[in-house]
Amino acid sequence: MGRIGVGRAGIAMASVLAISGCLPWQSDGVENVAAPRENPAVAKQKARQAATAAAASAKANELGQIPVLMYHRVVKDATGPDDLTPQQFRAELERLVAEDYVPITAREYVTGKIGIPAGKHPVVLTFDDSSPSQLALDGMGTPNPDTAVGIMLDVARRHPEFRPVGTFYVTRDLFGLSVPEEQVQILRWLQDHGFDIGNHTFDHLNLRGRDKKAVYNEIVAGHRLITNLISTAPASLALPYGNQPTTKEWAKRGSAEGVRYDYGGVFLAGYTPGPSPFAKEFDPLGIPRIRSHEKTGDCKRFCSVAWLDYFKANPDKRYTSDGNVATVAYPKFKEPFAAKAFSRYALAY
Numbered sequence: 001m002g003r004i005g006v007g008r009a010g011i012a013m014a015s016v017l018a019i020s021g022c023l024p025w026q027s028d029g030v031e032n033v034a035a036p037r038e039n040p041a042v043a044k045q046k047a048r049q050a051a052t053a054a055a056a057s058a059k060a061n062e063l064g065q066i067p068v069l070m071y072h073r074v075v076k077d078a079t080g081p082d083d084l085t086p087q088q089f090r091a092e093l094e095r096l097v098a099e100d101y102v103p104i105t106a107r108e109y110v111t112g113k114i115g116i117p118a119g120k121h122p123v124v125l126t127f128d129d130s131s132p133s134q135l136a137l138d139g140m141g142t143p144n145p146d147t148a149v150g151i152m153l154d155v156a157r158r159h160p161e162f163r164p165v166g167t168f169y170v171t172r173d174l175f176g177l178s179v180p181e182e183q184v185q186i187l188r189w190l191q192d193h194g195f196d197i198g199n200h201t202f203d204h205l206n207l208r209g210r211d212k213k214a215v216y217n218e219i220v221a222g223h224r225l226i227t228n229l230i231s232t233a234p235a236s237l238a239l240p241y242g243n244q245p246t247t248k249e250w251a252k253r254g255s256a257e258g259v260r261y262d263y264g265g266v267f268l269a270g271y272t273p274g275p276s277p278f279a280k281e282f283d284p285l286g287i288p289r290i291r292s293h294e295k296t297g298d299c300k301r302f303c304s305v306a307w308l309d310y311f312k313a314n315p316d317k318r319y320t321s322d323g324n325v326a327t328v329a330y331p332k333f334k335e336p337f338a339a340k341a342f343s344r345y346a347l348a349y
Helices: 003-020 040-057 086-097 105-112 149-156 182-190 212-227 304-313 332-337 341-346
Strands: 068-073 103-104 121-128 169-172 196-199 236-237 252-254 258-264 264-269 327-330 346-349
Touching: 003 264, 040 327, 040 346, 068 304, 086 105, 086 149, 086 304, 105 121, 105 196, 105 236, 105 332, 121 346, 169 212, 169 236, 212 252, 212 258, 332 346, 341 346
Parallel strands: 068 121, 103 121, 121 169, 169 196, 196 236, 236 264, 327 346
Antiparallel strands: 252 258
């Protein structure tokens, strides 16, 4: 209805009200009685009961394990033990979709901000060493379709429920780019598209056996590599070769040359799924990851295909979301495994 029609409708309504003697600014002597408000405590109790019922319906288990998958190069001539072909990488992503996994970033994992739909399972996709096979952009800022990111985006187009995010643990190689402006471009592209950027040290040096100063210097150099290019500081560190320094705390928190770091989590290189960040066993100083590989050799038990098979056969062992990022839901009998720090968010059913 246009303005003229609205005006006519308004005039007609006013006429009816005038005839009835009840214009809005007049009183007919009858007081309007507002509907009684629900007691806040009762409303809160009802909301909690509804949330508990929803968690039970989803069979939520937010104390379950989370697979943190570790990738390196995605190349056609996949010859190294950490290499995958584009076909192998795509097949693994397709399997994750089929088995109701939704990717989250390492930042979201270590901070407990796991906002995925009810009944779904988080998976953390991590990429080490910032190889050009993981991401390469053309002159218009479009990822090469055969890179890891290009494949992730294509899977997401085919499966809208798949969230194309992951964490890239970068080193000085920085996707094979040496021009600072190009380095800024690629890190900003990752940020703008929901990806997370983590520290993998500057030179990818083995930190085992090095003194405190050497460990701090190497981690700070990697930290500064990122913050000199983008404004967001990394939230986590992936240890080169998965080796912890003599004192594990050095990897999580330290300083050198006026730069401080304090990470939410430090990631290893294998071989098991990671604990829920809400579980007592969660240790931010050493979070395990799973190497992506088929069931051959030592990977018969400890790589991605083996662990995904395990979770498929034992669905109660994995993290299942209740769909509410503000609660930590789990069956009541699992309560002894819950960390006390999150008790105010607990929703046991």
